[in-house]
Amino acid sequence: MNYILFDDVVWNDLRPLTFTRPVCEIRVGILTIREKWEKYLTATCSYLTKDYLSHKYPLVLYDKNMLINASVLPSVELRNAISNLNEGEYLSKDGLVLAAYLNAEDLKLVNEKGILEKKEIVFGFDFIRVVKPYDIFKLNDQAIRTDFNLLTKGRKSQEISGSVNVLGKENVFLEEGAKVEFATLNATDGPIYIGKDAIIMEGSLVRGPLAMCEHAQLKMGAKVYGATTLGPYCKCGGELNNVVLFGYSSKAHDGFLGNAVLGEWCNIGADTNNSNLKNNYSEVKLWSYSSKHFENTGLQFCGTIMGDHSKCGINTMLNTGTVIGVSANIFGAGFPRNFIPSFAMGGNHGFKEYRLKACFEVVSLVMQRRGLECNDTERDILAHVFEMTEEYRKSF
Numbered sequence: 231m232n233y234i235l236f237d238d239v240v241w242n243d244l245r246p247l248t249f250t251r252p253v254c255e256i257r258v259g260i261l262t263i264r265e266k267w268e269k270y271l272t273a274t275c276s277y278l279t280k281d282y283l284s285h286k287y288p289l290v291l292y293d294k295n296m297l298i299n300a301s302v303l304p305s306v307e308l309r310n311a312i313s314n315l316n317e318g319e320y321l322s323k324d325g326l327v328l329a330a331y332l333n334a335e336d337l338k339l340v341n342e343k344g345i346l347e348k349k350e351i352v353f354g355f356d357f358i359r360v361v362k363p364y365d366i367f368k369l370n371d372q373a374i375r376t377d378f379n380l381l382t383k384g385r386k387s388q389e390i391s392g393s394v395n396v397l398g399k400e401n402v403f404l405e406e407g408a409k410v411e412f413a414t415l416n417a418t419d420g421p422i423y424i425g426k427d428a429i430i431m432e433g434s435l436v437r438g439p440l441a442m443c444e445h446a447q448l449k450m451g452a453k454v455y456g457a458t459t460l461g462p463y464c465k466c467g468g469e470l471n472n473v474v475l476f477g478y479s480s481k482a483h484d485g486f487l488g489n490a491v492l493g494e495w496c497n498i499g500a501d502t503n504n505s506n507l508k509n510n511y512s513e514v515k516l517w518s519y520s521s522k523h524f525e526n527t528g529l530q531f532c533g534t535i536m537g538d539h540s541k542c543g544i545n546t547m548l549n550t551g552t553v554i555g556v557s558a559n560i561f562g563a564g565f566p567r568n569f570i571p572s573f574a575m576g577g578n579h580g581f582k583e584y585r586l587k588a589c590f591e592v593v594s595l596v597m598q599r600r601g602l603e604c605n606d607t608e609r610d611i612l613a614h615v616f617e618m619t620e621e622y623r624k625s626f
Contacts, residue, residue, distance in 0.1 A: 232292040233271055235264055235300040236278035236340050238327070240361050244301075245519040246537030246555045246572060247363055247476075247493050249615045252279035252287050254300035257461050257476045258366050259373025260381060260423055260441040263300060269380055270304040278340070282614040286607050297340050298329045299359075303373065307355040320345055323353040363535040363553075364516065364527055366491045367472050371420065371457035374439035378403065378421040390415075401438065413448075420456045428460075449482055461494075463600055471506070472531075476538075478600060489531045493538035495596055499561075504548035506533035514551040517569040524568070527551070537572060539593055539612070546577070555622070556615050557589045571622035572615055581626050586616055 235254040244253060254264040254277065267275055276290035277283075278297065294317060302308070311321055312329045320330035330340055330348065339345045358373075360366060381403075388404040390396055391411050398417035404410065407427035413434040415422050420439030424430065428442040431450040439456040442448070446460040449467030458470050461477030468481065471488035475481075479492045483500035490504060507530065508514060514532035515524040536554040543561030554560065555572030564578030575584035589612060594604040 231273065232290060232295045233267070233273050233275045234278050234289065234291075234295050234297045235267060235275050236297050237280070237300050238341055240301045240359075241280070242520045243362055243518065244360070246535070246553065247366075247491065249556050249572065249618070250283075250493065250538045250611055252277045252283060252300060253360070255287070256360060256366060257459060257474060258303070258360060258369055259375075259459065260377035260425075260443065263303060263360070266377065266380075267298060267304050270306075270309045278337070282611060286611065291334055291337070294331070294333055295337065296329065296331050297337070299327060301359050301361065302328055303358040303360070303369075303376075305355070305357060308353065308357055311351070311353055311355075315351060316349075319349045319351050321351050321353050323357070326359075328353055328357070362516075362527070363491055364489075364529060364532055366474050367457075367489050368529070370459055370472065370474055371439055374423070374441050374457050374459065375421060377441070378423050378439075381423070398438070405444075408442075425462075443477070473533075488533050489529075490533040490535070492534075492536045493540075493556075495539045495593070496536050497541045497596075499542045499544040499546055501544055502542045502546040502548070504533045504552065505550040506531045508550045516551045517553040524551075539589070539596075543577075555619060557584060557593075557612065559584050569622075572619040574623060574626070581623075583623050583626055586613060589616075 237253050241248050241253055255262050264275055277287040278289055279287055315331040317331050321328045393412045394410050395414040401417035401421040404424045405426040408424040410430040412432040413430045415436050417438040422438040422440045424442050426444040428446045430448045433451040434448045436454045437456055441459040443462040445463045447465045452467045453469045455471040459474045461475050463478045464475045465480040465482045468484040469486045473487050473490045475492045476494045478494045479496040481487055481498035485502045487504055488506035514527050514529050516527050518525045532551050534548050534552045537556035539557040540554050541559050546560055547565050549565045549568055552568050554570045557573050558570050559575040560577055562577030562579050566577045573584040574581045597604045
């Protein structure tokens with residue numbers, strides 16, 4: 231079977247994180263949504279996403295295809311229901327298309343009302359779906375636990391060093407090459423997964439659930455509260471509480487980050503802090519790209535959402551419910567605004583446009599440090615996002 235993960239209208243609500251990726255490349259728990267589906271299906275999945283993203287995330291099309299909603303996290307029940315679909319049938323619940331077995335000609339129907347002409351199969355179980363950016367840290371506890379069981383079932387952890395203080399050792403798993411010395415790991419309230427070649431340095435204090443993907447690092451004296459995920463090659467220090475970093479991002483120094491989601495290639499300067507709770511304890515509002523207004527989240531705790539390639543200078547202060555776009559550069563004293571557009575440069579004192587040429591130079595240097603190249607595909611995506619977000623910079 232040829233499996234395709236398709237983006238529906240939720241892609242719009244998940245901006246700025248989806249400006250640079252399909253929905254299924256969002257990391258929640260240990261794995262991305264795509265990686266989860268590939269584990270459940272034991273198959274490779276391709277993408278049905280925005281045209282400008284399709285060069286990096288291509289579509290593989292056969293005569294017959296199983297399309298799966300990219301915002302929905304897999305489960306055994308959902309996988310089994312999908313496997314029982316016949317050609318021309320689609321799986322749904324409460325009006326949401328979860329999956330569809332279509333031929334190549336009908337592919338376009340998946341995001342159109344034409345799908346209703348196909349035979350509907352109603353899914354009889356609950357499911358989990360990422361709809362808003364803050365769902366990522368909200369769901370991260372449950373997602374880490376599910377991924378931990380998926381990845382460690384029937385396997386044996388590497389030995390934990392005798393220098394480590396461990397509570398709930400049965401809930402700690404070290405992949406090959408992972409290193410932990412003179413740290414405290416408390417896995418009684420949730421599992422701790424330490425990926426291949428990941429490092430927890432001396433003096434770190436960790437309460438699960440925690441997921442560290444390959445080559446991630448916790449710096450000396452770090453304090454981490456669950457549920458927190460450090461994606462591949464992320465480096466973190468200071469204090470973290472319910473944070474998800476997709477990959478290649480750094481918060482390497484002291485400062486607090488809580489109830490936050492950072493995309494890839496972000497950097498948080500030394501002593502930067504974000505607020506995750508308002509002084510009056512009221513619900514946090516967050517900028518919505520779909521409505522172009524601030525909307526209630528229903529959450530009392532909500533910190534920062536940051537798109538790919540954005541940076542904060544030292545001692546930056548981020549207010550409760552701050553949304554930062556792609557490739558923003560924030561610095562200076564005081565609290566900047568709660569919505570910072572993509573390619574904005576400045577802070578409380580004001581912003582100006584961050585030119586593409588300067589952006590490309592920084593992106594190239596940052597990616598080179600990880601042995602990767604900022605190629606034409608990467609530049610084309612960023613250039614497209616630059617044009618898409620121009621309206622938000624007109625007030626500069």
